Amino acid sequence: MNNRTISICSGKGGVGKTFFTVNLSIALAKQGKKVLVFDGDFGLGNINVLFGFVPKQTIYNVFKGHRSLRDILFHTSEGVDVIPGASGYSQIANLVDEERQNLFKGFSELPNYDYILVDVGAGINQNSISLCLSSDEVIVVVNPEPASITDAYGTIKTIRASDTSKKIKLVINKIHSEAEGYKVVKRIQDISEKFLSFKPDLLGFINYDIEVEKSIKKQKPILIFSPFSKPSENITRLSKILTGEKLIETQNNNGLLDFFKKRFKVLEKNPEERNSAS
Numbered sequence: 001m002n003n004r005t006i007s008i009c010s011g012k013g014g015v016g017k018t019f020f021t022v023n024l025s026i027a028l029a030k031q032g033k034k035v036l037v038f039d040g041d042f043g044l045g046n047i048n049v050l051f052g053f054v055p056k057q058t059i060y061n062v063f064k065g066h067r068s069l070r071d072i073l074f075h076t077s078e079g080v081d082v083i084p085g086a087s088g089y090s091q092i093a094n095l096v097d098e099e100r101q102n103l104f105k106g107f108s109e110l111p112n113y114d115y116i117l118v119d120v121g122a123g124i125n126q127n128s129i130s131l132c133l134s135s136d137e138v139i140v141v142v143n144p145e146p147a148s149i150t151d152a153y154g155t156i157k158t159i160r161a162s163d164t165s166k167k168i169k170l171v172i173n174k175i176h177s178e179a180e181g182y183k184v185v186k187r188i189q190d191i192s193e194k195f196l197s198f199k200p201d202l203l204g205f206i207n208y209d210i211e212v213e214k215s216i217k218k219q220k221p222i223l224i225f226s227p228f229s230k231p232s233e234n235i236t237r238l239s240k241i242l243t244g245e246k247l248i249e250t251q252n253n254n255g256l257l258d259f260f261k262k263r264f265k266v267l268e269k270n271p272e273e274r275n276s277a278s
Ligand SMILES: Nc1ncnc2c1ncn2[C@@H]1O[C@H](COP(=O)(O)OP(=O)(O)OP(=O)(O)O)[C@@H](O)[C@H]1O
Pocket: 010, 012, 013, 014, 015, 016, 017, 018, 019, 020, 041, 121, 122, 173, 174, 175, 206, 207, 208, 209, 210, 212, 213, 216, 231
């Protein structure tokens, strides 16, 4: 097991992070990978809504010591495990020591995973940036509209300012043609190269398709609802690129624990986050 942690973020909200995370996890599971989805959007966690289940317990119950991580792990019918976010409990940065201890306690009871996908909340705030910095790599989701492109660049800039070795890949979602997608990629790569001396890689494109909206309304991931649609094809292809990449095997097998350890180290380096994170 590689325990490869990937954060999925954007900058601008509503670009399709949660939609992509859910369907990418299913595409990876279909390839026989063991996948955990972690809802990193503590303010408005909605991974479970897109999967179509109502969690009885969330990470809030873990913070409070009422449940262990294993208790709240939800096994979806698609073969993906989910740690549901706590809607309305936005201040992970403000966890008191006891709550942190409660979170760390149960990691050894969790199974190992090939991939841990973290759906990061929108916005370039310390909270989302620290989640990205704690993971092995970052996927930035962008739409072909100016505000999304500007905010994606802002996110890349902020991450690279803290970690110049962080791997960042682009997914351009809601495109109407490949030409449109390549234009977006060129703009982001050009500006990143010019000002950051860094060129984020393109992971791939996802087409705009009304089927996505229908699948979300039905609370059925598009890979299940409409497996032959263009976005399903696109996401399956992206998942194969990810699994085909040569990986550096990690020395240990506790990716989620590592992720949180780094997460809290990042917090210690940025104490002001305790007050400013949302
Ligand atoms: N490829 C697509 N084609 C058509 N519509 C899409 C596509 N991807 C996403 N959408 C639409 O965009 C909306 C927002 O998607 P989603 O909730 O995944 O975004 P998000 O980035 O997670 O938002 P937030 O920042 O609020 O967490 C969805 O309700 C869906 O209707």
